[in-house]
Amino acid sequence: MKEADGILLGSPVHYSGISAEMKAFLDRAFYVTSVNDFMLRHKVGAAVAAVRRSGGLPAFGQLNNYLNYSEMIIPTSNYWNVIYGTDPGDILKDEEGKQILRILGRNMAWLMKTIAYGRGRIEEPAFEPKVYTNFIRE
Numbered sequence: 052m053k054e055a056d057g058i059l060l061g062s063p064v065h066y067s068g069i070s071a072e073m074k075a076f077l078d079r080a081f082y083v084t085s086v087n088d089f090m091l092r093h094k095v096g097a098a099v100a101a102v103r104r105s106g107g108l109p110a111f112g113q114l115n116n117y118l119n120y121s122e123m124i125i126p127t128s129n130y131w132n133v134i135y136g137t138d139p140g141d142i143l144k145d146e147e148g149k150q151i152l153r154i155l156g157r158n159m160a161w162l163m164k165t166i167a168y169g170r171g172r173i174e175e176p177a178f179e180p181k182v183y184t185n186f187i188r189e
């Protein structure tokens with residue numbers, strides 16, 4: 052992840068959220084990056100969810116929470132990045148889902164090339180250390 056220009060997060064939908072394995076991985080991986088000067092900052096990041104029927108959007112939102120916490124740059128598509136299927140290969144029958152992910156892939160690749168081109172040409176916003184507050188009042 053540290054070496055990558057772009058990161059694509061994907062998960063099946065389990066009980067209307069991401070899989071337990073993916074959550075365990077992302078919680079620790081993204082925590083480590085955030086306490087190390089947000090080391091994924093300005094990398095391109097996107098999320099996709101695969102679902103049998105319902106719960107795709109909460110899972111998609113859950114994946115996006117990690118990207119949004121990291122100052123990553125998120126490409127989009129022409130809908131939310133959810134594709135339908137139960138068994139391996141089922142998603143190939145979801146024509147709209149395939150278009151959503153095809154457009155996402157192209158936009159992501161283009162964004163990564165654009166950012167690479169701009170490196171050294173266009174000044175990056177300076178890093179601001181994160182401000183942490185809680186809701187305790189003195």
Ligand SMILES: Cc1cc2nc3c(=O)[nH]c(=O)nc-3n(C[C@H](O)[C@H](O)[C@H](O)COP(=O)(O)O)c2cc1C
Binds near residue numbers: 106
């Ligand atoms: C534990 C579990 C929970 C699931 N929960 C949902 C769900 O909330 N909504 C849904 O539409 N499908 C649900 N499914 C179906 C999966 O989204 C779908 O079958 C997916 O492709 C499973 O991928 P996997 O075999 O890699 O876990 C669930 C499947 C499993 C195994």
